[in-house]
Amino acid sequence: MLIDTAADFDVRDYLRKEMMPHFLCPGCGHGIALRALLWAIHDLGLDKDRLAVVSGIGCAGRLSAYIDANTFHVTHGRPLAYATGLALARPDLHVVVITGDGDCLAIGGNHLIHACRRNLKLTCLMLNNEVYGMTGGQVSPTTSETRLTTTTPLGNQEPHFDACALATAAGAGFVGREVTHHVPKLKELIKAGLEHPGFAFVEVQSDCTEIFGRKNDMGSSSEMIMRQKSEIRPSAYLDTVDTPFRSNALPTGILARNDRPEYGATYRRAAAARKGAS
Numbered sequence: 623m624l625i626d627t628a629a630d631f632d633v634r635d636y637l638r639k640e641m642m643p644h645f646l647c648p649g650c651g652h653g654i655a656l657r658a659l660l661w662a663i664h665d666l667g668l669d670k671d672r673l674a675v676v677s678g679i680g681c682a683g684r685l686s687a688y689i690d691a692n693t694f695h696v697t698h699g700r701p702l703a704y705a706t707g708l709a710l711a712r713p714d715l716h717v718v719v720i721t722g723d724g725d726c727l728a729i730g731g732n733h734l735i736h737a738c739r740r741n742l743k744l745t746c747l748m749l750n751n752e753v754y755g756m757t758g759g760q761v762s763p764t765t766s767e768t769r770l771t772t773t774t775p776l777g778n779q780e781p782h783f784d785a786c787a788l789a790t791a792a793g794a795g796f797v798g799r800e801v802t803h804h805v806p807k808l809k810e811l812i813k814a815g816l817e818h819p820g821f822a823f824v825e826v827q828s829d830c831t832e833i834f835g836r837k838n839d840m841g842s843s844s845e846m847i848m849r850q851k852s853e854i855r856p857s858a859y860l861d862t863v864d865t866p867f868r869s870n871a872l873p874t875g876i877l878a879r880n881d882r883p884e885y886g887a888t889y890r891r892a893a894a895a896r897k898g899a900s
């Protein structure tokens with residue numbers, strides 16, 4: 623069913639009411655990210671019947687269950703693998719992946735770099751809250767140095783990934799980052815990612831208020847979100863590429879874009895040529 627894009631956005635048009643109340647903790651940034659995604663879908667007038675949302679495991683992974691579209695909640699770290707098959711077999715669908723920093727960069731890290739390299743048309747929304755929130759607050763690949771988690775009681779000693787630099791280096795056609803503090807900007811970035819003709823990687827700097835915030839004495843959810851504002855640095859194209867790990871100042875906006883051939887179209891052309899030759 624097509625939604626009238628001229629009408630004001632009402633998030634309830636895109637949610638499964640039978641799934642309410644949702645499970646998110648009060649103040650969790652993931653709800654803001656979900657709203658921005660649904661707003662972007664509304665702005666673009668995407669047909670919900672042709673929208674497929676695939677998610678993995680974790681607090682971010684639970685979000686697909688609330689979206690009134692075709693949704694798949696799959697195994698840990700594998701949403702990009704499922705989405706790849708879906709997007710290749712059904713190019714008529716708009717395929718979106720929702721994943722968290724642990725799901726996407728730890729157990730799913732291998733799938734991410736190859737999805738970037740392959741450049742199949744799909745949009746990957748990675749919600750980064752620096753922690754495995756759902757399973758009790760373990761360290762993740764994006765946990766900042768010195769931060770406390772249940773598995774780093776002395777403070778994290780490992781350097782953390784800059785996911786956007788990683789995706790750029792792996793060849794993603796579109797790479798961007800925004801924070802949940804700036805909802806209209808986040809919505810516009812997601813829209814640009816959805817419109818990109820190849821693989822789009824969008825990192826959303828989110829907050830785990832209940833587990834990560836409490837553990838690190840980061841204050842209330844509003845104080846956490848205000849901290850995002852002081853850390854961001856709107857960035858020019860490719861500003862982060864020479865930085866292997868995330869610095870304290872977060873570059874935001876569209877960080878990389880290229881127009882490499884999209885894998886699905888290339889594959890279908892090769893298959894048609896092979897069929898014609900036989």
Ligand code: SF4
Binds near residue numbers: 756832834
């Ligand atoms: S545990 Fe953290 S990430 Fe998960 S819903 Fe609660 S605040 Fe959000």
